[in-house]
Structures are given as C-alpha cells and as structure tokens.
Amino acid sequence: MVEVAVLGGGVGGLSAAHELAERGVSVTVYESGDRMGGKARSFPGPCSSCATPLPAEHGFRFFPGFYQHVTDTMSRIPFDDGSVLDNLVETTEVLQASAERQWTMSTNVPTTIGGFRTATSNLFGGPEVSGDEKAYFLNRIGQLLTCSEERLAGELDEVSWWEFIDADRMSHKYRQNLAYGLSQSFVALQPRRASTRTMGRIYLQLLQGMFDESKESDLVLNGPTSDVWIDPWTTYLESLGVDFRPNTPVTAIESDGEVVTGVRVDDGGTERTITAEYYVVGLPLGVLESLLTPELEAAAPSVAGVSHLDEAWMNGIQFYLEEDVDLVHGHGIYYDSPWAITTISQRQFWDGYDFDDHEGVEGILSVCVSNWNDPGIVYDKPARECTRDEIKTEVLAQLERHLAADRGVGFSADLVRDWCLDPAITFGEDGTVDGNREPLFINSVGSLKHRPEPATAAENLTVATDYARTNSELACMESANEAARRAVNAILARSDWSAEPCRLWQLTLPRSIEGLQRVDELIYRGGFPHPGAVSPTVWSGYSALRSLF
Known part of the structure; x- marks a missing residue:
C-alpha cells in the first residue's frame, strides 16, 4: 500500500487526505495545533458568563x-441523513455603509431592467460614486472580461489593481468604495499590492455570481465551522483509516537534493524523523519558507519561490x-x-x-x-x-x-x-x-511566477496549499482544495496506484465572450494593447454607459 505523510491539517491537508483515503491510500496527517482545519476551524471562546464556552x-x-472543488468535497462528507454540503445556506442581502449613509443590496439575480440598474449601481460603489466614475469602472471590467489568458498572465500580473482602475485619478469615494470595497473586505486583497490578474479574475467571478441564476452568490x-464541517470531516476521514497527529509540528524537511528523504517533527517535545513514500505539504506560507534548505530547493526548485510571496492579515x-x-x-x-x-x-x-x-x-x-x-x-x-x-x-x-x-x-x-x-x-x-500566527497569502504584483506547482520536480513531494498555482487563483479554501486534488493526481500518476484521478474544474465566464478573448490573444501576440486600455481623460464612453446608473 502507498503511504503518504500530509504535513499540515488545514483545508489543503484535509482535502488531500480525503482524496487519498477514498482511494485506499494510507495517510497520516501531522498538524502543529490541537485542532484540525487551519484558518477555517472554530474554537472554544470565552465562558465567563455562560455554562459552556461560546x-x-x-x-x-x-x-x-x-467555489466548485471544496463544495464537491463537502458533498462527500456524511452529516446526519445527508452531507456537510446541506449545512450551507444562502444569504439574500449585503449591507453597505459609510460614515454618512447605509444602503442594502440584494444578492438575488435581478429580474427587471430597473433591478439590474439598481444592482449594478450598488455593486459599483452605490449612491456615493458618480455615474461617470461608475461608467469608467465598468469599462475596466469590460476590458478584463475580454482579456486573453496570455495577456492576464504576461501583462496584467505585473500591474496592481489600484493602477489598473486609475484609483489615483479618481475621487475619494471611488477609491474607498470601489478600489477597496470587495477586494480588501471579502478576499483580503490589498488593492495597491494585488495583481490585476488575480483581482480581475475573482472580481469577474463575484459579479457573475450576482447575475447568474445557476449560481448562489x-x-x-x-x-460554527468545526461543528458543521471540520469535525464531521475528520470523523469521516478517521473512518477511512486516516491517522491524525495533532500537536506535532514539522521542524525540518530533509532532502538529498533529488527527493525528500524524511521529515522531522516535534512529537510531544521529542524530535523524530518520519518517513513515507510521498509527502504532501499543506503548511502555511511562512512555515514552508522557514523550512527551505539548499537541498530542498535543488530537489523542488519551484518551492524556493515562496520566499518572494507576500502575506497580509x-x-x-x-x-x-x-x-x-x-x-x-x-x-x-x-x-x-x-x-x-x-x-x-x-x-x-x-x-x-x-x-x-x-x-x-x-x-x-x-x-x-x-x-x-x-x-x-x-x-x-x-x-x-x-x-x-x-x-x-x-x-x-x-x-x-x-x-x-x-x-x-x-x-x-x-x-x-x-x-x-x-x-x-x-x-x-x-x-x-x-x-x-496565521496570516494570509496575497497575490501581489508579479507573484504568479513565484508560486509553486502542486506537483513539484521532486518525485515524492507535492504542495496542497492556497499559495500553489491553481485555476481558482485566490488565497482561499477553494484554491487549497484544488491544489490538494492536483497534488493527489500527481501521487497517483507517479505511484501507478490504480484509482481514478480527482476531478478538476475551471473558472468559467459567459461563452459569448470567448471570441473576443481569442481576438485579444492575437492582438497581444502582435504586441498591441487591449482596445479598452485607455485612460479616463481620453475615453469617450461615459455618456453611453452613464445611463446605466
């Protein structure tokens, strides 16, 4: 039987353990904390004023x-007479507030022209941002929507979201409500540092969720997260034979320059080396960076890039x-x-x-x-x-x-x-x-080239984290789960283990814009800018789009 050591019990590590265990692979998870789930877990709060901890x-x-990868996994975790997926419920509103006013945006798909105009206005800054500025921002969104993947990776990964939407030239409310807004509040992306490639792709996905009846936004x-997801998950994985080792932090990843030869852990105050046929790294960015050695970087060059990645709180x-x-x-x-x-x-x-x-x-x-x-x-x-x-x-x-x-x-x-x-x-x-102790990776300008592949060059080492390269892109549970699936697929292929590979999904956009993306691919290869790449001082589309707001 193939034996795999999973280093870290966050969403990435648990997702890898899940996919491996369901395929009959022997899995041991080593986690530094006393609870599984990483940043997604919940924990006992205060109990000074009640009988049990809050x-x-x-x-x-x-x-x-x-999200498609993590919700698919949730659908395969038993809970009562159904699955953990049944524990997701839909919200219907978003409260947006400034120091001067409040307004509420429905998350339901609009069914009338008036509803569409209201939803679009609320999404693009609400009543505090002018129609001209909303129209210009919509122009930026249109450019992102029709960009080719080649331009996104080769050009817009090197441009900050702040620069792309011309925040410095706009009003304070434009900067506050649009430049920050969803980007900083919901997905921990700092607009002055975030790559337009990442911010743009995720912004488009969030917008699509607001207007696509087939998706819940x-x-x-x-x-509580551990009650309705993490604890049922670990219980299910234990039933599949997964061995959990909490309070066992990784202290070193040993390598001979070609493969990983062992992993040092602190097991109750005693240092020991554990070995396995394959290793899955589900460790936080800063932890993996602290474990880098010349030998490990020689065996898996892509992991060396983590020292160039940024974090935020x-x-x-x-x-x-x-x-x-x-x-x-x-x-x-x-x-x-x-x-x-x-x-x-x-x-x-x-x-x-x-x-x-x-x-x-x-x-x-x-x-x-x-x-x-x-x-x-x-x-x-x-x-x-x-x-x-x-x-x-x-x-x-x-x-x-x-x-x-x-x-x-x-x-x-x-x-x-x-x-x-x-x-x-x-x-x-x-x-x-x-x-x-638990900062978040952020996709800063130019970070794509530094992110490790889930399948590293070291034959027995894979990476299942939200900072690995994935289609999901963002530092989130979805990206960690996707990376875990890619890591498991690499182990299955390299070990010749007879099992179906993990399913993977792509981020999708309306099929109607595929032709425009192909046109931009040719334009980009010819060395020309995107047709929509103009500044607010020369763009003449304000009057045409202003009526939307």
Whole structure:
C-alpha cells in the first residue's frame, strides 16, 4: 500500500487526505495545533458568563458561487441523513455603509431592467460614486472580461489593481468604495499590492455570481465551522483509516537534493524523523519558507519561490450580544472603516445551534478586520500597534460610526456581553500586538511566477496549499482544495496506484465572450494593447454607459 505523510491539517491537508483515503491510500496527517482545519476551524471562546464556552472563529466563512472543488468535497462528507454540503445556506442581502449613509443590496439575480440598474449601481460603489466614475469602472471590467489568458498572465500580473482602475485619478469615494470595497473586505486583497490578474479574475467571478441564476452568490454555514464541517470531516476521514497527529509540528524537511528523504517533527517535545513514500505539504506560507534548505530547493526548485510571496492579515473578533441584532440577512461592508471591517450576524443562520447553554447571550456578531496597517478613529493607531482591549474598543467605535440608528440599521456597543479575538494574534510584554500566527497569502504584483506547482520536480513531494498555482487563483479554501486534488493526481500518476484521478474544474465566464478573448490573444501576440486600455481623460464612453446608473 502507498503511504503518504500530509504535513499540515488545514483545508489543503484535509482535502488531500480525503482524496487519498477514498482511494485506499494510507495517510497520516501531522498538524502543529490541537485542532484540525487551519484558518477555517472554530474554537472554544470565552465562558465567563455562560455554562459552556461560546463558539469562536478565525473569521466568518464565505462560499461564493464560483467555489466548485471544496463544495464537491463537502458533498462527500456524511452529516446526519445527508452531507456537510446541506449545512450551507444562502444569504439574500449585503449591507453597505459609510460614515454618512447605509444602503442594502440584494444578492438575488435581478429580474427587471430597473433591478439590474439598481444592482449594478450598488455593486459599483452605490449612491456615493458618480455615474461617470461608475461608467469608467465598468469599462475596466469590460476590458478584463475580454482579456486573453496570455495577456492576464504576461501583462496584467505585473500591474496592481489600484493602477489598473486609475484609483489615483479618481475621487475619494471611488477609491474607498470601489478600489477597496470587495477586494480588501471579502478576499483580503490589498488593492495597491494585488495583481490585476488575480483581482480581475475573482472580481469577474463575484459579479457573475450576482447575475447568474445557476449560481448562489453568497453561501454561509448554518453553525460554527468545526461543528458543521471540520469535525464531521475528520470523523469521516478517521473512518477511512486516516491517522491524525495533532500537536506535532514539522521542524525540518530533509532532502538529498533529488527527493525528500524524511521529515522531522516535534512529537510531544521529542524530535523524530518520519518517513513515507510521498509527502504532501499543506503548511502555511511562512512555515514552508522557514523550512527551505539548499537541498530542498535543488530537489523542488519551484518551492524556493515562496520566499518572494507576500502575506497580509485578515483576522476575526466575535462579539456576544445581550440582544440579537440581525443587521442584514448576509454580510456587512463598512467603506469608511479604516480597518476594513466586515460583519455577519450569525444567529439568523445558525438555526441548529443551541443558545440555551449561554445565559444572557442572544446573538453573535462576527467581525473581520482586513486592514491592520492604517490608524483607527479612537486611538489613531493601526491595529498592529494596539492592545487587545484597544482593538475591541476601536472595532466597536467603527461599527457604531457606520450603524447609526437614524440612518437605518442601528448598533450599540452597550449590547456586548462578552467578546473574543482570534488567538492567532499574539501580544508582547507591553500588551501590544507583536505577531500573527496565521496570516494570509496575497497575490501581489508579479507573484504568479513565484508560486509553486502542486506537483513539484521532486518525485515524492507535492504542495496542497492556497499559495500553489491553481485555476481558482485566490488565497482561499477553494484554491487549497484544488491544489490538494492536483497534488493527489500527481501521487497517483507517479505511484501507478490504480484509482481514478480527482476531478478538476475551471473558472468559467459567459461563452459569448470567448471570441473576443481569442481576438485579444492575437492582438497581444502582435504586441498591441487591449482596445479598452485607455485612460479616463481620453475615453469617450461615459455618456453611453452613464445611463446605466
């Protein structure tokens, strides 16, 4: 029997273990923490005011319509009389708020011309961005839609999203609502650093989810992530024979310059070397970078590129409320929040979760902080320089600034009974932030060439992470799952193990634009710019598109 060691028990590692175990391969998963699931896991929160610990998350889960790999895996994890996939529920709205106003966008596909115009206007900055600027942004989207893959990889991977949409030439609200907006709040992409190739491809997928009846634009889980996904997943994998080794961090990957010869782990304070026929790396970016050696880089040159990849912080804070506040049936985006916060009120979706064990707690507001580098509104300090209590106070102040009752939905910090900050954020002796154990990879300008292939040149080493090269592209659960499938397919091919390869999907766009993409491919090969690549000062299409808004 083929034996595989999976290094890391996050979504990538668990996905690889799943595909291998279902094909009869012997799998052992080595995880540094005490719980499987990586950044997707949930964990026990505070219990000072209730009988049992409250549930807490690294950040809220978000399953957009273009996810296909991870949802296929979820459909194969038993849960009650169905599968874990049944635990995904659809949101219907997005709350968008600035310091001056609030507006709500439906996530349902519009059925009338008026509905289409409203949805498009809301997507492109809402009432605070001018028609001219929305029209120009739509021109940029049109260029992305008709770009060839060759131009995306060869030209637009070297251009930042900020530069591509001419953010410096536009108004403050254009920059705040469109340049940041979805990019920073939902997918942890920083627009000044993010590659247009990545940002553009994902933006198109998110837009397609809003207007394609065959896709759900925004799904969330109906309970704490570990309860309704990760724990049932590990239980199922154990039934298939997967051996889980928590609290066993990898300390070295040994190589002779051609293949991996063994992996050093810390097993309860004792260093030992484990061996297997094949190794799957599901480790965070910074961890793999710390394990690079000249011998490993010689055996698998593509992994050397991880030292050139960038990370950002996107971490959660949970507020446990004395009164449940729905806010909106979905996510909330706060455009004037200097810390780029987003929210979701959980109780309305956690229909199977029993709140009776938590006396005095009637609701949970999950908040993600996506910008840890800019000063806040209370202490005039970035989150990276704050204490734990200052982070709590600052986030609440930014929420209250956007959620004044006289502008629509109201929220008061007085409702908070307890709270929990993601324990991945660490603090120094002076009480201020000194690190983040779980940052996110971001697809910065020029990063494509540095991302490792899931199947490395080392015959017995593969990579199953969200920073590997995939069609899914983004640093997310979908990309980690796809990379895991590609890693498993490489192991199956290299070992001659008799089993069907894992299924893979492509990101799709409307078939009607394929011809235009082929035309652009010829134009790009000829060395010419895309026909839509013009600046806002010379483009004459404003009047034609302005009527949409």
